[in-house]
Amino acid sequence: MRLRFPMKSAVLAFAIFLVFIPLFSVGIRMIPGRLTAVSATVGNGFDLGSFVEAPEYRNGKExxxxxxxxxxxxxxxxxxxxxxxxxxxxxxxxxxIAAVHSMLRHASCPENVFFHLIAAEFDPASPRVLSQLVRSTFPSLNFKVYIFREDTVINLISSSIRQALENPLNYARNYLGDILDPCVDRVIYLDSDIIVVDDITKLWNTSLTGSRIIGAPEYCHANFTKYFTSGFWSDPALPGFFSGRKPCYFNTGVMVMDLVRWREGNYREKLETWMQIQKKKRIYDLGSLPPFLLVFAGNVEAIDHRWNQHGLGGDNVRGSCRSLHKGPVSLLHWSGKGKPWVRLDEKRPCPLDHLWEPYDLYEHKIERAKDQSLFGFSSLSELTEDSSFF
Known part of the structure; x- marks a missing residue:
């Protein structure tokens, strides 16, 4: 007999699991954060808001x-x-901030994680202000902030299906081999709209076999042709670049990258070449993703799908609610138009947005929570009346 659980019950059960799992993680010692908030308002009046200091996650003796x-x-x-x-x-x-918090909370050895944070040179809040806010929120965090010069890529960016995809910082992943310190040989790249609910060390231990440069969850059932225009597929030469490969779609928001091979192979230039072709002849509509597919699809180290439960932000137009894919979950990814913090603040959250909320350190959400029900239930009676949960 197959049991069917209503969405609210499934979300509540999973949320309770996320809240208590750190208590059973080997090697973690958690010291509660102070009940103070840090905030920043930059010179042009742009308010970054206030963030509560995170608990201090320390290594255990293991x-x-x-x-x-x-x-x-x-x-x-x-x-x-x-x-x-x-x-x-x-x-x-x-x-x-929520993504970093989630990784520290679930890491077996949180002090053994180093964050390389890349800020745009002309962000409304300067890289210096952003760095100060991160340090205030995570006083013991191991991190370094790098400055990304937007003029490096801005003339290569084409219009996209959604304006947010045209942000130059979306293309910073193309330049990791140049931006990060030359001594950094390997890195996990993650988008900012994710939370990790498993030990990040497990993803780090992914082996890149043969000559593979990157590893990512692949989705070979997806219609690969839709990621390129009819002009691409009708071109007499361009489709031939996939010759000898079996290309599958993968999402660039979660990648394990060998930066030694990346630099040696000049993969930055390979990606830029496709962006230059796109400027002359429109061959795709989806921002920074298609060049990665053109260069790497068919030669990606396949990682378990649990490490990128993507698409939770809905599509690129409506941002409608989505459910989890079948199978275990280690990383949730709100790729697409809808972002959980926006929908929560507007009081129109999707059920899965409540799984992101426990990692949110934004101060104002504490006040909002007083007026909202637990994980989307209007009352405790509604929860207990949902007998399928028990």
Whole structure:
């Protein structure tokens, strides 16, 4: 007999699991954060809002790191650490903070994670202000902020199906080999609209076999042709670039990357070449994704789908609600138009947005929570009346 669980019950059960799982993670010691808030308002009046200081997640005795044995100095070059790269900007700051919080909360050795945060040179909030806010929210976080010069790519960007996809910072992943310190040989790249509900070390331990440069969950059942225009497929030469490969769609919001091979193979230039072709002849509509498909599809290390439950933001036009894919979940990804913090603030959340909420450190959400029901239930009686939960 198959049991069917209503969406609200499934979300509540999963949310309870997420809240309590850190208590059983080996190696973590959690010290509650202070009930103070940090905020920033930049010179042009742009308010970043206030964030509550995160709990302090410390390594247990089972965790070992060479850096941590040297007077608590942590180097961005330490290959024994887990290296995570993300963008950091004023618009998606709340998502980035929640993503970092989720990784620390579920990491087996949180002090062994190093964050490489990439901020745009001309963000309304300067990289310096963003860095200060991250430090205030996570006082013991191992991180470094890099400045991305938007003029590096701005003349290569074509119009997209959604304006947000034209943001130059979306293309920072193309330049990781140049932006990050040359000593960084390997990195996990993650979008800012994700939360990780598993130990990030498991993803870090992915082996890139053969000559593969990147690893990512692949979706070979997806209609690969739709990611390119009819002009691409009707061209006498362009489709031939997939010759000898079996290309599958993959989402670039979660990638394990070998930066040594990336730099040696000049993959930045390969991606730029396709962007230049796009400027002359429109061959795709979806921002920064298609060049990655053109260069890597068919030669990607396949990672378990649990590491990118993507599409939770709905499509690129309506941003409608989506449900989880079948199977276990280690990472939830709100790719698409809808973002959980926006929908929660507007009091029109999708059921799965409540799974993101426990990691949100934005101060104002605490006041909002007082007026809202637990995980979307209007009352405790509604929860208990849902007998299928028990």
């Amino acid at each position: 965790c070992v790191s060479q850096s941590l044995n040297r007077e608590n100095f942590v180097s961005s070059c330490d290959a024994s650490l887990v290296h995570v790269a993300m963008t950091l900007d004023s618009e998606y700051l709340r998502g980035s």
